[in-house]
Amino acid sequence: MLKPFLYFIQSILIYFFFLVGKLLGLKISRKIFSFIFLNIAPIFKSKKIIESNLKIFNQDLSDKEKKKIIENMWKNYGMTFIEYIHLDFFKKNNSSIKISGEQNLLSIKNKKPVIFISGHFANFELMSMAITKNDIKLATIYRPLNNYFLNPFMEYLREKYVCKNQIKKGVNGVRHAIEYLKKNHCIALMVDQRVSEGEKVEFFGKPAFTTTLPAQLALKYNLSIIPVFIERVNNENFNINFYDEIKTDEYTDKLSLTKKLNQIIENMISKNPHQWIWTHNRWK
Numbered sequence: 001m002l003k004p005f006l007y008f009i010q011s012i013l014i015y016f017f018f019l020v021g022k023l024l025g026l027k028i029s030r031k032i033f034s035f036i037f038l039n040i041a042p043i044f045k046s047k048k049i050i051e052s053n054l055k056i057f058n059q060d061l062s063d064k065e066k067k068k069i070i071e072n073m074w075k076n077y078g079m080t081f082i083e084y085i086h087l088d089f090f091k092k093n094n095s096s097i098k099i100s101g102e103q104n105l106l107s108i109k110n111k112k113p114v115i116f117i118s119g120h121f122a123n124f125e126l127m128s129m130a131i132t133k134n135d136i137k138l139a140t141i142y143r144p145l146n147n148y149f150l151n152p153f154m155e156y157l158r159e160k161y162v163c164k165n166q167i168k169k170g171v172n173g174v175r176h177a178i179e180y181l182k183k184n185h186c187i188a189l190m191v192d193q194r195v196s197e198g199e200k201v202e203f204f205g206k207p208a209f210t211t212t213l214p215a216q217l218a219l220k221y222n223l224s225i226i227p228v229f230i231e232r233v234n235n236e237n238f239n240i241n242f243y244d245e246i247k248t249d250e251y252t253d254k255l256s257l258t259k260k261l262n263q264i265i266e267n268m269i270s271k272n273p274h275q276w277i278w279t280h281n282r283w284k
Contacts, residue, residue, distance in 0.1 A: 011149035021082040026089055029082045030235060037078030038071060050278045056204050057273065072274035076232055080123045084154070087161035090129060097126060098233075101242035104226060105134060113137075113181050114245065115214050115225045119192030119265050120277040122232040128163040128188045130240050139165035139180040141173055141189035141213075163188070174213065181221060188228075189214065192265050194282050199255060203262050208283045215257035218248040225257075227264045231272055 021029035054066050061069075083090075090097065099105070108114050116138075118127050128140045140163040145151040159166055165185065167176045177187050191211055200207040218225050224245040231239045243264070251257040269276045 007147045007149050011147055014150055015153075017082070018085040021085050026083070026086045027236070029086075030079045033078035033082040034075040034235075035078070037081065038074045041074055041077065042070075045279045049281050053278045053280075053282060056206055056283060057269065069273050070278070073276070073278055076122060076275045077277065079232070079235065083123050084125075084157055087125065087129075087157055090126060091133075091161045094133075096237045097130065098237065098239045099130060099242070100239055101244070104242040104244055105131065105136070108186070108224075108226075109134075109136060113184055113186045113221075113223060115218055115223055116186060116188040116228055117191045117214050117225055117261060117264075118188075118228040118230065119190055119268060120280075121268060121272065122230040122238060122275045124190060124230060125158070125162050126238055126240060127228045127230055129161065131186070131188065132163050137183075137185040138163050139167050139177065139185045139187055141167045141169055141177060141187065143169045143193075177213075177217065181217065181223070187214075187217065191261055192269075192276075192282075193280055194284055199258065201255065201258050201262055203282065204266055206283050208262075210258055210262060212254045212258045214261060215248075215251070215254035219251065219254060219257065222248065224248060225261070227261070227268075229268045229271070232275055 017033070021033065024032065050070060051066070054061060054069065116127065116131060118124060128138060131138050140158070142158065145154055155166060165180060167173045167180070167187075181187060189211075191214060194209045195211045196209060198209040198211045201210040201212075202208075203210065214225055217223060224247055226245055227243040229241045229243070231241075233239055246257075246260065248257060251260070
């Protein structure tokens with residue numbers, strides 16, 4: 001009985017924060033919630049996991065560098081959190097989002113589907129939104145929140161403003177992804193989190209359970225993969241970079257292709273470690 005009660009209290013608090021954020025507006029609420037997350041969130045998250053992850057990432061980081069990365073991560077976390085209630089702004093406006101590698105995105109129009117992969121950088125929801133705003137048919141794989149009082153509202157926001165075709169992660173999700181591919185829809189998903197059903201693939205020099213789904217789908221249906229990197233610029237703006245296609249005919253098995261994708265995510269993290277979510281127990 002304790003967990004449902006805690007979920008209920010948590011959801012009430014988050015709904016209250018969303019209401020406050022909507023009333024205050026995007027600019028002010030970003031400042032407030034970046035401050036709140038910086039000062040309060042570390043109380044509820046394990047410092048040991050963050051420290052351990054950073055050590056695997058780079059053993060030579062100084063205490064000052066670690067502190068800066070952690071502080072910026074929490075600030076970005078807070079801004080991303082409150083931006084959920086302002087997704088309608090991003091849907092209607094393009095002024096705060098710059099697209100790099102746009103030719104890589106537009107070149108797939110009216111062609112064979114591709115698989116878009118990325119990680120939890122900056123505001124990661126904007127990847128799928130940018131794709132659909134360019135009139136590309138898309139379905140997005142996501143992990144439902146554990147909090148069942150909050151998850152329906154988050155699903156509503158994603159379906160209305162990010163991508164209307166949402167696929168729940170899991171065995172049924174794979175089947176739905178295949179159905180969408182057969183209907184000429186591209187698939188988008190994050191590949192940087194630990195998944196129990198994945199395979200152990202090297203990530204920053206240490207084996208980590210990694211999803212092989214993008215590799216499996218790409219190899220089975222002879223599809224290309226487009227990595228996407230998202231950066232927050234000066235807090236209020238974003239750069240979304242669509243990389244060149246990875247031609248999967250160069251790979252013979254899912255593990256070699258998954259290793260390549262992990263290397264790409266590694267490079268993204270190394271480029272901007274301040275905006276990746278270090279709280280996940282990636283190497284558990």
